[in-house]
Amino acid sequence: MSDWLTKIPQSARNYIEGRRLDEVECIVPDMAGVARGKAMPASKFARQESFYLPNSIFLQTITGEWADNPAGAFTEPDMILVPDFSTVSAAPWTADVTLQVIHDVFDQQGRPVPVAPRNVLKHIVGLYAERGWRPIVAPEMEFFLVARNIDPNQPIQPPMGRSGRRAAAKQAYSLSAVDEYGKVIDDIYDFAEAQGFEIDGILQEGGAGQVEINLAHGDPVRLADEIFFFKRLIREAALRHDCFATFMAKPIEGEPGSAMHIHHSVVDAQTGRNIFSDEKGRETPEFLHFIAGMQNHLPAAIALLAPYVNSYRRYVPDFAAPINLEWGRDNRTTGLRVPISGADGRRVENRLAGMDCNPYLGIAASLATGYLGLVQGANPRAECLGDAYMSDDELPTNLGDALDEMVASQPMREVLGAEFVAVYEAVKRNEYKEFLQVISPWEREHLLLNV
Incomplete structure (x- = not known):
């Protein structure tokens, strides 16, 4: 992904122009619309081939508790996160130069995770x-x-x-x-x-x-x-x-x-x-x-x-x-x-x-x-x-x-x-x-x- 900065919107390019990009926030909207994910140095994001989060993030309640999985066993398998570079935007309130990017989520067979809210909207x-x-x-x-x-x-x-x-x-x-x-x-x-x-x-x-x-x-x-x-x-x-x-x-x-x-x-x-x-x-x-x-x-x-x-x-x-x-x-x-x-x-x-x-x-x-x-x-x-x-x-x-x-x-x-x-x-x-x-x-x- 070394060329990922060529895929981002012009507004994000303008934000980092002439500055050293420090951090990238990898974000998935959960069931409540809360941003879940991880932040990492921009250099690591550029080298990373795959991103993962457990599917249990969609079972977390607004209080931080966990609902029972209606599908049965609570084994928390990883989902595969794929960055949607069209969503890359600045995080201008941070101390460091930071970009945030929303990720789509797929299961390990490459299918869209049907309980992910962004996937639900895409389905409709x-x-x-x-x-x-x-x-x-x-x-x-x-x-x-x-x-x-x-x-x-x-x-x-x-x-x-x-x-x-x-x-x-x-x-x-x-x-x-x-x-x-x-x-x-x-x-x-x-x-x-x-x-x-x-x-x-x-x-x-x-x-x-x-x-x-x-x-x-x-x-x-x-x-x-x-x-x-x-x-x-x-x-x-x-x-x-x-x-x-x-x-x-x-x-x-x-x-x-x-x-x-x-x-x-x-x-x-x-x-x-x-x-x-x-x-x-x-x-x-x-x-x-x-x-x-x-x-x-x-x-x-x-x-x-x-x-x-x-x-x-x-x-x-x-x-x-x-x-x-x-x-x-x-x-x-x-x-x-x-x-x-x-x-x-x-x-x-x-x-x-x-x-x-x-x-x-x-x-x-x-x-x-x-x-x-x-x-x-x-x-x-x-x-x-x-x-x-x-x-x-x-x-x-x-x-x-x-x-x-x-x-x-x-x-x-x-x-x-x-x-x-x-x-x-x-x-x-x-x-x-x-x-x-x-x-x-x-x-x-x-x-x-x-x-």
Whole structure:
């Protein structure tokens, strides 16, 4: 691999130009979207023929425990890691000159490991390709900047702004609010530029210290890679300025949650035409089939879009999070929104995913539901023309119920892969069991002396 630097993106070449490259981080996204892997001197990376990690990394829970392997024996065989040089990017926050590269994972027979989240997304994109389609997505990332919290027993607080006051809520779209933590935003821009990422826009959301970053539309795998990298760079930018960045779905009581809205369109792979619009710019049957697929199959995908017990605290009325499967044009109260656009840009926005989801799995699950709709040819319910917040709740209300829905859905098991669904369920059941053993302050306050 002595010539590997000739294969990397121009942004990475620009970053190391005229400098000695010290280290390379070999990264695999795990089930939670956490970066697993190893760092090594750049000279060793150039000489290394093969890279390995045990397959048990996909059985590790968010708490660091290990789920039981649904396949049986826990022997931890090595997987073969293959660097995807198109993902090479700078790690501009490190003391040394460092590049990071995402690796694909294969078993020892050379087959893609079916439980690896990046492989799951590639599989879904491949299903579209088999039909002559190419999915396009555009994600929106919401997150909170918060004061350092080193005691988990203490509530999360908004960060202190440059004015010396804590960030205020209910300041959506306020430029002054963004300026309060402008130094963090400046570093986010600088890190993103060094890594070759294009930010479509940054704005203040409705929560105290809540920020939204929009990314330009494009290939699902590439954008999942960018979100994976973005979460790290945003955390690093925050740490430079004595605060934390959190992607929890609901970090602060009484504040809105953080979503990862996903815009979807599908183009004909040969012509590049958006299949949601016909030659005269009108909506096509495929457009309605895609929406119907989301309505019919999203309940079985919620465990991937809302993967933690905290995720379901976002699905409450009156906090700007849709808890329905209604669809509507330019209607932000619906779970499925059709934004204003021209015919070429016609798309469907899934507003249900939380920012805490693994971006590979969140995008894969969302695309999977639309794919099933296209293949099955169903039609959606009538468009919602009013306030969909007044509709009946249609989503699972906790992680256990969401996992039950996922496992009970044969179409979702087939499209995501039975082995992946089994491993994902094992990891999440383990996490849910751990959570149920924790006694909360609410229980101590209201039940200790009253029941």
